[in-house]
Amino acid sequence: MLTPEQEDLIAATAPAVADHLDTITQRFYPLMFERYPQVKPLFNQAHQQDGGQPRALAGAVLAYVGLRQDPQQARGVLATVVSKHVSLGIQPDQYPIVGECLMAAIGEVLGEAVTPEVAAAWSGLYEELAGLLIELEEYRYREFEQRPGGWRGTRRFRIADTRQESAVIRSFVLEPEDGGPVADHQPGQFIGVKLTIDGEPVYRHYSLSDVPNGRHYRISVKREPQGRASRHLHDAMSVGDTLELLPPAGDLTLADGDEPLLLASGGVGQTPMLPMARHALAAGRRVIYLHAALDGEHHAFRDEVAALAAEHPQRLRAVSVHERGDAADHIGRIDRKLLASLLPEDARCYFVGPQGFMTAMDQALAELGVPGERRHYEHFGPSRPLDAA
Numbered sequence: 001m002l003t004p005e006q007e008d009l010i011a012a013t014a015p016a017v018a019d020h021l022d023t024i025t026q027r028f029y030p031l032m033f034e035r036y037p038q039v040k041p042l043f044n045q046a047h048q049q050d051g052g053q054p055r056a057l058a059g060a061v062l063a064y065v066g067l068r069q070d071p072q073q074a075r076g077v078l079a080t081v082v083s084k085h086v087s088l089g090i091q092p093d094q095y096p097i098v099g100e101c102l103m104a105a106i107g108e109v110l111g112e113a114v115t116p117e118v119a120a121a122w123s124g125l126y127e128e129l130a131g132l133l134i135e136l137e138e139y140r141y142r143e144f145e146q147r148p149g150g151w152r153g154t155r156r157f158r159i160a161d162t163r164q165e166s167a168v169i170r171s172f173v174l175e176p177e178d179g180g181p182v183a184d185h186q187p188g189q190f191i192g193v194k195l196t197i198d199g200e201p202v203y204r205h206y207s208l209s210d211v212p213n214g215r216h217y218r219i220s221v222k223r224e225p226q227g228r229a230s231r232h233l234h235d236a237m238s239v240g241d242t243l244e245l246l247p248p249a250g251d252l253t254l255a256d257g258d259e260p261l262l263l264a265s266g267g268v269g270q271t272p273m274l275p276m277a278r279h280a281l282a283a284g285r286r287v288i289y290l291h292a293a294l295d296g297e298h299h300a301f302r303d304e305v306a307a308l309a310a311e312h313p314q315r316l317r318a319v320s321v322h323e324r325g326d327a328a329d330h331i332g333r334i335d336r337k338l339l340a341s342l343l344p345e346d347a348r349c350y351f352v353g354p355q356g357f358m359t360a361m362d363q364a365l366a367e368l369g370v371p372g373e374r375r376h377y378e379h380f381g382p383s384r385p386l387d388a389a
């Protein structure tokens, strides 16, 4: 519990912390990886390079200064963090590590301004936030463990089948090695995957590209030319090989209701859209399924979506857009004019793809009058504002 004096000290020093956020985070991660190398594999090193993730963690601590008066709002804002943490199996005993290194980085960067009283105030704030995250994460771990087919920690799965979906995307069907049932996920959620590459653990997130079925999960992975995990999955793993999974998580899920849906994706961003479309159609909703790909060769799940459209001719309209070639409904890019011609009245819109794609979608949908609370998206990397394209 922070004292009123500590709250005043935090308010007085928060602007200095905000001004030096980048320097603090640049110091924090190397310090933590040096002191506690055991946590390094949890962090995607490519996200470290582009700066998005480092700023996110320290930025969230700073944002909490303004949020802590409203616990309900704080829980809502922290939902994305909790999802990322849960799908990586973050544990309570790792919080003091982050706290110690964050405080050390703040001390190094702000120097004499960090008196013992200021340090104690920020440590208190960190502990309060850590306590809240630990509580929210434990709730999710316990809830998932208690579901039929759920588990805690990692569970080993076997690749039961693979399928090349496009020139660069391959699906992997994963069945539990123990032969038990598999807990349901919510369509649109992702799962934490733990691979072992050259003897080292490597963690990544992958959206579940099929609806829950009690028997297996499916992920669909784009091979990144220099990517560590995706190249390993594509080039070194096949049917019979095993990997570990952490609990599914994520908040890009269908809001209840019967409004029509616009599900728009660019490239591999299609993966969460497939189960959402299936689920929505089964519930009797109308779906506009808009997918943008580079060309025919890079257009994944074409047959799957066509079969779904044949099953639901009245309620599913599938529209393809390719940047080049002549194998799509539209050639070029999704623009406002195309969206205007497809967008049903009162639609709820979900979109996932590269940052530029999502920024353009968000802007065009806003201009077409879709309010913020009906525009849903997710980054396949650290979350960041869409206007930062």
Ligand SMILES: Cc1cc2nc3c(=O)[nH]c(=O)nc-3n(C[C@H](O)[C@H](O)[C@H](O)COP(=O)(O)OP(=O)(O)OC[C@H]3O[C@@H](n4cnc5c(N)ncnc54)[C@H](O)[C@@H]3O)c2cc1C
Residues within 6 Å of the ligand: 044, 045, 046, 047, 049, 190, 204, 205, 206, 207, 208, 220, 221, 222, 223, 224, 225, 226, 227, 228, 229, 230, 231, 250, 268, 271, 272, 378, 379, 380, 381, 382
């Ligand atoms: C919620 C969520 C859902 C996701 N769903 C999916 C999905 O369904 N399908 C899917 O394919 N992916 C998905 N991803 C992305 C996935 O988690 C991985 O990030 C992706 O597979 C790349 O991982 P990698 O190890 O192959 O590449 P990494 O090794 O992480 O590299 C990523 C990119 O960064 C570049 N890079 C690597 N190191 C450096 C460096 N030092 N400097 C500069 N550039 C560098 C690489 O060339 C590569 O292009 C999702 C991510 C999230 C967060």
Ligand code: HEM
Residues within 6 Å of the ligand: 039, 042, 043, 044, 045, 047, 048, 053, 056, 057, 058, 060, 061, 080, 081, 084, 085, 088, 090, 091, 094, 095, 096, 098, 126, 129, 130, 133, 381, 382, 383
């Ligand atoms: C109060 C403490 C913490 C805060 C405020 C915090 C905040 C965040 C935020 C904002 C993100 C990014 C979420 C997103 O991209 O949507 C994140 C991701 C992450 N956090 Fe935390 N976190 C905390 C503690 C921890 C701890 C203790 C660990 C474990 C060592 C941890 C490990 C991670 C990892 C591995 C990621 C994903 C990184 C990646 O994309 O490579 N965090 N956290």
